[in-house]
Amino acid sequence: MIKIAVVGCGQIAQRWLRVLTAHPKVSVTALVDTDLAAARRLHALGQVDAVTATTVHQALALANVEAIVNLTPPAAEPEMTRLGLTLGLHVLAEKPLTVRAAPAQALIAHAEQVGRRLMVMRNRAFDPGYSAFVRSVAGRGPLLAAGETFVQLRAPGFRTAHTALADLGVHAIEQARRLTDAPVIAVRCTEHPAAHLAPHAGLVTLLLEFADETVVSWRGGYAGPGLRTPANGRWSADTATGSATFDGQRQLRVGDEMVELEPAAPGYELCIGDMLAVLTGGSITPASVSATDHATSISVLEAATLSLSTGDRIQLAGTR
CATH class of the missing domain: 3.40.50.720 (NAD(P)-binding Rossmann-like Domain)
Known part of the structure; x- marks a missing residue:
């Protein structure tokens, strides 16, 4: 115990x-x-x-x-x-x-x-539905992918203006890194406050370039009901051999085929379960809760924060 x-x-x-x-x-x-x-x-x-x-x-x-x-x-x-x-x-x-x-x-x-x-x-990146989307494009060459995640928060809690990058963008970075085994080589980022909606509202954009020519674009932030998406975001990807889209919940389209995903426990339950399996059984830490792999995403987050402050495209030394 x-x-x-x-x-x-x-x-x-x-x-x-x-x-x-x-x-x-x-x-x-x-x-x-x-x-x-x-x-x-x-x-x-x-x-x-x-x-x-x-x-x-x-x-x-x-x-x-x-x-x-x-x-x-x-x-x-x-x-x-x-x-x-x-x-x-x-x-x-x-x-x-x-x-x-x-x-x-x-x-x-x-x-x-x-x-x-x-x-x-690391619940968003390893959510069962998003994992199915990852599998649908795995090994199909460089991707051109896009995602969006908007959350409606009635109260900001600990959040203040310009925190959407660290709070939501880090999820997007973790999700994007799952789409390819190649390292991130460059990042661009912008964030714009939307105080007319709420003091903590804002819009973030991220553009991640990978060493295998994969490019992932993401936008998200705290907004109102008009932009709100499922918590996992909505994602789509094109490859040289086909395409896939994920609605953030249970619908996955691969090419012309629509797949209704089986109901599954949410990602946070699986991640907590993985943590507890490690603690109670001494097993090797899985990627879903790995601090070491998460630290790589933090490197990308830090570069995105620098891009946010300078307006520049920030190159990374093959972060993987």
Whole structure:
């Protein structure tokens, strides 16, 4: 039985808690938030036999904890990940692990040094429906692909203006990288605020160039109901030998054939399941939760952020 503390008790914690408490080899022993009321609300909703605390140190003093789920806001997440590892705990983190490559690599090295697992949620890239789309174009040569992901948020939460790149764009980068084994060699990015819709609203565009001549264009952001897409986004791709489209839910068209995908658990359930399989069975960390592969996406994200600030096309040294 692996004993886990959930650190950060906002809305997304409810999703994690449902999956954690359903696992026969997991016990949630602590709920941690700087706002103790938030931890107590989650405790009441989840109906778990767990202590509530305002710090990880306090939780460790009150309960047996072997791993933490790090759901703190992006600005605090890297330091919480480091603290968890330093305290000898495994860390299951939400994306992005960091927004720059060097700190991500440092955290991965730290996990190796202390002999603890560090895994990252990569649910959009490894969602079953999107994976079917990836398989439909696999091995068919260079792709010309496009995607769009728009989310309607009534309240920004931790988000402020110009955060759509790190919050949504990192998903798009992870999804685009799954379309080819070739490395990213260049990126362009723009982001425009849309304060007339909401303080946190905006539009991001990404153009990723790969070493095999694959080009992926993506646009997305926080907007209203008119632009809203499924959470996985909508994707399409052309190759020299055919095309494919994915509606972000259950419809996949390959050439002229429409395929209705079988119902499947959402990507986040599969990713959490993979993390727990690693912790309870000691298996090799799969790509769906790999911090090392995620750090490569962070390198692309960092280049996109630089492009955003300079307006330039940023070249990468064959990031893969």
